[in-house]
Amino acid sequence: MIEQRIRNAAYRDKMMSPSQAASLIQDGMTVGLSGFTRSGDAKVVPLALVERVKASGEALKINLFTGASIGDEVDGVLAEAGIINKRLPFQNEKKMRAKINEGELLYIDQHLSHTAEQLRNGFLPPIDVAILEIVAITEEGGIVPSTSVGNSSIFASMAKQIILELNLAQPLGLEGIHDIYEPEKQGRRQPIPLVGVDQRIGTPYIQIDFEKVAAVVLTEKSDQTSAIAAPDHETERMAEHLIEFFEHEIKRGRLPRSLAPLQSGIGSVANAVLHGFLKSECTDLEVYSEVLQDAVFDLMDAGRVKFASACSITLSPERAREVIANIDRYRDRILLRPQEISNHPEIIRRLGLICINTAIECDIYGNVNSTHIMGSKMMNGIGGSGDFARNALMGIFVTKSTAKGGSISSIVPFVSHVDHTEHDVDLIVTEQGLADLRGLAPRERARVVIENCAHPMYKDALLDYYREALKRGGHTPHLLEEALAWHVRYAQQGTMQN
Amino acid sequence: MIEQRIRNAAYRDKMMSPSQAASLIQDGMTVGLSGFTRSGDAKVVPLALVERVKASGEALKINLFTGASIGDEVDGVLAEAGIINKRLPFQNEKKMRAKINEGELLYIDQHLSHTAEQLRNGFLPPIDVAILEIVAITEEGGIVPSTSVGNSSIFASMAKQIILELNLAQPLGLEGIHDIYEPEKQGRRQPIPLVGVDQRIGTPYIQIDFEKVAAVVLTEKSDQTSAIAAPDHETERMAEHLIEFFEHEIKRGRLPRSLAPLQSGIGSVANAVLHGFLKSECTDLEVYSEVLQDAVFDLMDAGRVKFASACSITLSPERAREVIANIDRYRDRILLRPQEISNHPEIIRRLGLICINTAIECDIYGNVNSTHIMGSKMMNGIGGSGDFARNALMGIFVTKSTAKGGSISSIVPFVSHVDHTEHDVDLIVTEQGLADLRGLAPRERARVVIENCAHPMYKDALLDYYREALKRGGHTPHLLEEALAWHVRYAQQGTMQN
Numbered sequence: 001m002i003e004q005r006i007r008n009a010a011y012r013d014k015m016m017s018p019s020q021a022a023s024l025i026q027d028g029m030t031v032g033l034s035g036f037t038r039s040g041d042a043k044v045v046p047l048a049l050v051e052r053v054k055a056s057g058e059a060l061k062i063n064l065f066t067g068a069s070i071g072d073e074v075d076g077v078l079a080e081a082g083i084i085n086k087r088l089p090f091q092n093e094k095k096m097r098a099k100i101n102e103g104e105l106l107y108i109d110q111h112l113s114h115t116a117e118q119l120r121n122g123f124l125p126p127i128d129v130a131i132l133e134i135v136a137i138t139e140e141g142g143i144v145p146s147t148s149v150g151n152s153s154i155f156a157s158m159a160k161q162i163i164l165e166l167n168l169a170q171p172l173g174l175e176g177i178h179d180i181y182e183p184e185k186q187g188r189r190q191p192i193p194l195v196g197v198d199q200r201i202g203t204p205y206i207q208i209d210f211e212k213v214a215a216v217v218l219t220e221k222s223d224q225t226s227a228i229a230a231p232d233h234e235t236e237r238m239a240e241h242l243i244e245f246f247e248h249e250i251k252r253g254r255l256p257r258s259l260a261p262l263q264s265g266i267g268s269v270a271n272a273v274l275h276g277f278l279k280s281e282c283t284d285l286e287v288y289s290e291v292l293q294d295a296v297f298d299l300m301d302a303g304r305v306k307f308a309s310a311c312s313i314t315l316s317p318e319r320a321r322e323v324i325a326n327i328d329r330y331r332d333r334i335l336l337r338p339q340e341i342s343n344h345p346e347i348i349r350r351l352g353l354i355c356i357n358t359a360i361e362c363d364i365y366g367n368v369n370s371t372h373i374m375g376s377k378m379m380n381g382i383g384g385s386g387d388f389a390r391n392a393l394m395g396i397f398v399t400k401s402t403a404k405g406g407s408i409s410s411i412v413p414f415v416s417h418v419d420h421t422e423h424d425v426d427l428i429v430t431e432q433g434l435a436d437l438r439g440l441a442p443r444e445r446a447r448v449v450i451e452n453c454a455h456p457m458y459k460d461a462l463l464d465y466y467r468e469a470l471k472r473g474g475h476t477p478h479l480l481e482e483a484l485a486w487h488v489r490y491a492q493q494g495t496m497q498n
Numbered sequence: 499m500i501e502q503r504i505r506n507a508a509y510r511d512k513m514m515s516p517s518q519a520a521s522l523i524q525d526g527m528t529v530g531l532s533g534f535t536r537s538g539d540a541k542v543v544p545l546a547l548v549e550r551v552k553a554s555g556e557a558l559k560i561n562l563f564t565g566a567s568i569g570d571e572v573d574g575v576l577a578e579a580g581i582i583n584k585r586l587p588f589q590n591e592k593k594m595r596a597k598i599n600e601g602e603l604l605y606i607d608q609h610l611s612h613t614a615e616q617l618r619n620g621f622l623p624p625i626d627v628a629i630l631e632i633v634a635i636t637e638e639g640g641i642v643p644s645t646s647v648g649n650s651s652i653f654a655s656m657a658k659q660i661i662l663e664l665n666l667a668q669p670l671g672l673e674g675i676h677d678i679y680e681p682e683k684q685g686r687r688q689p690i691p692l693v694g695v696d697q698r699i700g701t702p703y704i705q706i707d708f709e710k711v712a713a714v715v716l717t718e719k720s721d722q723t724s725a726i727a728a729p730d731h732e733t734e735r736m737a738e739h740l741i742e743f744f745e746h747e748i749k750r751g752r753l754p755r756s757l758a759p760l761q762s763g764i765g766s767v768a769n770a771v772l773h774g775f776l777k778s779e780c781t782d783l784e785v786y787s788e789v790l791q792d793a794v795f796d797l798m799d800a801g802r803v804k805f806a807s808a809c810s811i812t813l814s815p816e817r818a819r820e821v822i823a824n825i826d827r828y829r830d831r832i833l834l835r836p837q838e839i840s841n842h843p844e845i846i847r848r849l850g851l852i853c854i855n856t857a858i859e860c861d862i863y864g865n866v867n868s869t870h871i872m873g874s875k876m877m878n879g880i881g882g883s884g885d886f887a888r889n890a891l892m893g894i895f896v897t898k899s900t901a902k903g904g905s906i907s908s909i910v911p912f913v914s915h916v917d918h919t920e921h922d923v924d925l926i927v928t929e930q931g932l933a934d935l936r937g938l939a940p941r942e943r944a945r946v947v948i949e950n951c952a953h954p955m956y957k958d959a960l961l962d963y964y965r966e967a968l969k970r971g972g973h974t975p976h977l978l979e980e981a982l983a984w985h986v987r988y989a990q991q992g993t994m995q996n
Contacts, residue, residue, distance in 0.1 A: 439616070
């Protein structure tokens with residue numbers, strides 16, 4: 001069994017327990033953890049570290065770098081233990097979010113393609129220890145990641161020491177679905193040769209330095225997947241608006257029936273919208289995304305998606321059991337790449353992706369907030385949405401037109417935080433309708449966003465704001481003294497309604 | 499003489515007067531004009547069009563697309579005549595700005611690398627007529643641009659008809675400094691082969707369809723260059739802070755003595771800061787930018803810059819006379835490319851540029867406004883700053899810490915418009931100092947931006963805001979009811995000071 005998984009015998013001499021491995025981690029270190037959207041994250045060594053700190057009472061703080069979010073259990077336990085100094089580039093866990101918003105944990109919310117470059121250039125603290133989940137070590141000593149690649153390859157190449165978590169609960173059948181390509185340093189780099197979604201440009205394993213491997217730990221702990229909300233009436237309406245739009249573009253000759261490779265952000269809304277393609281007449285679709293959620297596999301099963309590339313597979317518990325157990329059914333139709341390749345501006349722009357990401361709120365001029373609740377409180381992070389939207393063929397943002405039972409309008413006069421500027425947002429879609437902002441000036445955008453996307457109960461108030469602002473003039477007319485009044489009202493009165 | 503300039507005889511039969519050529523332009527058309535930062539713009543045909551409209555009194559509106567800004571005379575006269583419906587992707591002219599802010603002219607402020615893609619994808623109105631300034635037509639019928647390439651090649655390939663303005667005041671010696679490469683449509687595209695600043699990847703002329711050429715017009719009207727403010731005490735201080743920072747990075751081994759290829763935005767401040775490199779110990783510098791201003795040629799003359807690539811040469815009147823008359827001295831050390839190549843995310847990221855652009859205002863968390871005065875009024879536009887900053891090795895923004903004699907602080911609690919998000923801004927530099935934001939969380943950024951960059955007369959007020967906001971908590975602490983109060987105060991009282 002182990003011989004199948006650790007095919008290079010020298011590595012077997014490095015096996016130790018999680019707590020032995022965790023003893024390598026010292027105060028002040030920067031730790032790079034595998035894991036992207038709760039998949040393929042290192043699990044047992046970080047948890048053993050927390051156990052050690054709890055038992056010893058030692059004062060220990062580490063910087064924690066990952067691919068994106070990791071399982072709630074690990075991020076939650078680490079946050080609760082109070083041992084994180086800095087955390088980047090993404091998180092999605094309740095207890096950690098609370099610590100971030102209390103200022104007890106320093107969070108750096110980065111474009112997901114940027115972390116690798118910043119490490120390579122020495123602009124971030126060097127990685128002392130990389131802890132990487134794998135399914136196998138090859139004869140030549142390459143390591144095979146599990147359900148995500150994320151930042152594992154850059155962590156492996158930059159780290160001083162490497163701890164491998166060989167996860168026997170992840171099937172060996174995952175071997176062969178990875179494509180690892182690491183660009184040279186900026187300035188000495190050749191073009192990344194990827195010109196098609198299904199193209200292999202690297203190796204099916206991460207090549208590592210044997211000397212740096214400090215421990216191999218066995219584990220059987222599964223990815224801590226989470227339920228994905230099923231499509232509801234509102235997400236179905238959003239999907240219908242989008243499909244109708246694509247049909248229109250096909251008729252106008254601006255898109256072929258196979259559209260363009262699709263990217264879809266993490267989360268229930270984006271998944272539900274993608275699900276809507278089941279009802280479309282689109283075929284031969286391709287997916288070039290950072291994460292493959294349930295909808296992508298449903299679309300593959302339905303014969304609509306012919307190939308999907310990403311840096312992670314994140315499924316609901318039921319779908320995970322099915323897909324991972326039957327990975328052979330999909331292995332010729334999926335590839336997992338490092339996140340700097342799945343999210344690389346060079347590739348996104350070259351392939352011309354249709355990118356669908358979730359907004360928290362949009363303003364009437366097309367600026368989008370993806371990260372902050374009422375301007376101050378971090379929700380999750382920007383993730384890859386900036387990598388994608390800026391370089392997309394079409395940058396599409398979806399959101400329900402209201403939140404909290406209608407007390408919050410997702411269409412506001414002025415967003416309380418900007419993650420995507422008016423220069424980057426092509427379409428906004430709510431259950432109310434779709435605003436096609438391509439080729440529109442700000443005053444044109446305001447009318448179409450209010451008319452097509454706002455909830456009826458907020459339309460008049462938005463129009464009132466816009467009309468008053470128009471009297472003052474300007475390219476992007478605003479009443480600065482009232483621009484954020486909707487958010488202030490919500491904070492004070494619990495509703496944006498006047 | 500003409501035989502030297504129009505070397506393909508068939509084109510000589512297409513010669514006509516500016517007013518004859520202007521008669522091809524009809525109401526409702528979309529016109530693509532050569533020109534980038536007031537250089538190499540088509541001049542006499544647009545002016546003849548205005549003459550015609552004035553004389554006839556006809557109701558005519560056109561959409562005007564360019565590379566970037568064109569000469570004040572042309573944009574100003576067109577704006578004044580009231581014949582522009584939509585204008586994109588950049589402008590920099592007083593009368594036009596007034597019309598934009600009055601809402602009489604619809605302006606679309608785009609990333610300068612985006613226009614070509616949007617035209618190619620049919621997301622903008624098709625170009626009816628392209629009017630392109632050139633210095634020559636080759637034997638094979640290729641056209642040689644003058645002092646800018648801008649969007650000329652995409653306009654030429656997409657336009658239904660082409661009018662050529664052969665400018666005899668632009669020296670034939672410009673022939674050979676252009677490198678024209680046009681990517682295929684997204685999705686069918688190969689990697690752009692450029693891996694070095696001095697590398698040629700295309701042809702020294704734009705290949706066009708002879709059948710589409712409707713007119714060749716002779717002109718001797720020079721580029722309408724404008725004076726560039728000389729470095730002053732404050733821009734010299736900014737340059738010193740930056741040079742000191744680079745020396746520090748060199749000592750830490752993060753940059754070589756030749757740094758990385760430099761990009762510098764248009765305008766007096768960026769030019770003055772670049773000028774500061776004359777006093778540095780940096781050698782073998784390379785420039786990969788959208789525009790070459792006086793400072794780049796000064797640095798070449800001083801032996802500091804060895805090669806410079808851009809899509810335009812924009813010089814002060816004195817420097818223009820010198821450089822253009824002695825173009826042979828520089829011809830082996832400069833290349834002018836289409837703006838989608840000079841500003842292409844693929845190339846910017848690959849080469850790892852150091853990008854220096856001007857901010858109107860920055861907030862304490864590192865968000866930057868490059869375009870709007872007090873949130874509503876358009877100044878010029880985002881230009882290429884978004885193409886560069888997002889994909890740079892280092893995204894640097896420079897601004898004087900105050901404006902209007904101290905009544906405006908350029909460091910504010912909350913910017914009134916966001917063009918560059920906190921995710922994209924690595925350094926902020928004012929005459930007060932430099933804030934290195936790499937690897938910092940928002941709360942850390944606030945302290946360093948206030949401490950290092952704000953003017954002493956605004957420091958306490960910024961700290962007060964920040965400390966009050968901290969009491970409310972959040973990842974990015976804000977007091978939304980006061981966030982824009984500084985701008986409101988300026989509008990009401992003529993100063994941000996309390």
